[in-house]
Amino acid sequence: MRPRYIRGRLTLWYAGIFGIVLAIYICGACGLQYWQLNDQLHHAEIEDLETVEGLLYFTPDGRLHLREDYHSHPQSRLLLDRYMEVLSPQGDVLLRNERLGAMSLGGAIAQQEGNVGYAPRRWRLEDGTPVLAISHIHILDGKPLLIRLAYSTEPLRTRLLEFLGLLILAMPIALIAAAFAGYRVAGKALNPLEEMARRTEQITARRLNERIVVENPDDEFGHMARVLNGLLARLGESFEKLQHFTSDVSHELRTPLASIRSVGEVGLQEEHSAERYRDIIGSMLEEVARLTGMIDTLLTIAQADSGEVDLHRTTFVFAELVQESVTVVSVLAEDKKQNILVTGESELEISADRGFLRMAVINLLDNAVKYSPPESTIRVTLRDHKDTEGTAESVAVAIEDEGPGIPEDKRERVFDRFYRVDEGRTRDVGGAGLGLAIAKWAVEAHGGTITLKPRAPRGAIFSVEIPVR
Missing domain, CATH: 3.30.450 (Beta-Lactamase)
Structure with missing residues (x-):
């Protein structure tokens, strides 16, 4: 046994x-x-x-x-x-x-x-x-x-049998002594493991900042302790992000729900005309649509984090997708009398999920439209990257806006969910702070990169590079 x-x-x-x-x-x-x-x-x-x-x-x-x-x-x-x-x-x-x-x-x-x-x-x-x-x-x-x-x-x-008999008689004593010594040595060797287990049992969700003591970082137990400490650090970071995410989601969902409730309560306090009721219902439906869009986006992010999103790759010309995205966003730009200028040419085909990549480009263009002043110009530049032998490696698009720009100390966080550079901005700008997070995930899911650089004298440049294969 x-x-x-x-x-x-x-x-x-x-x-x-x-x-x-x-x-x-x-x-x-x-x-x-x-x-x-x-x-x-x-x-x-x-x-x-x-x-x-x-x-x-x-x-x-x-x-x-x-x-x-x-x-x-x-x-x-x-x-x-x-x-x-x-x-x-x-x-x-x-x-x-x-x-x-x-x-x-x-x-x-x-x-x-x-x-x-x-x-x-x-x-x-x-x-x-x-x-x-x-x-x-x-x-x-x-x-x-x-x-x-x-x-x-x-x-x-x-004489040989006598010698063998003596050795066999001594064998049980030697085995018992070896088993006892082995038990003591094994116990002493496993003591650090028991200490690590005891220490780990005391770490709870509220004490993820605690770490296991590393007595000897060069042996196997030291390596295990470092691995466990790294795991605790990642869990603590993920738990902290989850807490912030939950708090942000609660805040973002509370606002449209409170608006719907406020509009409904005001509408019920007095008698109104049919036209007024249509306006009230329309306002509520706008908030419902905004809430539905936010929930759909959150579901997409949750599926992406869990690895449940499968990319349905097709082959298409990347420049055509960019032009299609510009056409979609140009309606919003016309309301602010903005001009979207597309320069550069590219005939390269890529193998990617057209829907997710289109969502990423539209989110970046929508972000540029929102934060650029009226009657400004948004520049979209296409270019190809080739190796020394002339073989196409990747295709890139850069989107320049003339908005207020992003301070240097906040550029690394602009792709975080629900993050806004200026928390005091009004809701007239719209959005829930999820567009750039979705864009970053979609680009990286295709093996690409997305970067942010300042634009002189003001504004920002979002650059996306997608490998051809």
Whole structure:
């Protein structure tokens, strides 16, 4: 069953990995021990075989014997455990020691056996005893003899099993100690995470200005703390913008609703003629239309923020869209006796959502008409941007007005929703402060840019650049 907490899972992983490493170590240690014991046994056989070569002799009747008087030396009594066999080149058995008895030590003579070195080989005797044997050719009294000498490997197996048993007995103790140490280390390592979680739980919507303490900015927990602090900063900024947005929306909606209510209440206080009632209803419908337009704009902005607006791109000439937008706004300009002058030419086609891009250009032209004085000129300039090879990259339009201009310290906020440069301006100008916000979103949704620059001696220049592709 999977542990609930990370500390428990880390402890199990640590103990498991340690157990695997320990098992590999035990196998390696046992293998090394077995190799060393075999190597020691092999060297002991070589020394014993050299000793045997000096103890062999032929009797006068031609029989081969081994002197036994060396047994008086205590260090030589281990040689009694050997298995020995001496053969003639034809394979006849000349001598077998008492321990070997009638059993064969290696069977028939192999080709080149005993000619080169003391190569070890494993053999199992007829009684099942496993042995490590070596062979060597020895010349005695001018006669070649093949001496085979072997020792049982059972003692090696016994010592190896004893060594393995000791290591296995120690393994549970080592695993328990490793698990305990892993639990403590995991707990200490996760303490900063628990502190961050505790600190984060205390941060509410009213305390978004608080931040998580970064103890070590260079480690993983420091990186996580910085990420969480960045998230809190963005949430705080978004929450503050949402509060301002809600306040601005409430203010903007309250004004037309209050106007509708005031006009309705005044209309109900006295009897009026049919003509007067039509004027009252007309005034109320104007406010309703203004309110409906504002709500539609807010819905468009909300959908844009949530990413639910899909751009339906088509290919069209951008200059035609600008000319179409000028035609729409020219009706408003005629009321103020303004002149909209279009200069520059562009035949470039772009792939864009015609409706949203048209809305952006109309909003910019409408803004220029509203804030320019009567009988002034609004200039619309078209131009193309091409790279060094002459390939079209983007198309741009600049809209210049002769209005009061925008102070430098307020230019960055003119694209904010419901923002007005002069809060004291009357409602005769109209609008809800959403036109430039919509224009900015529409342009940036197409990968373009919108900028604001001052115009000399007065006025402002809004420039829009849209990539061809």
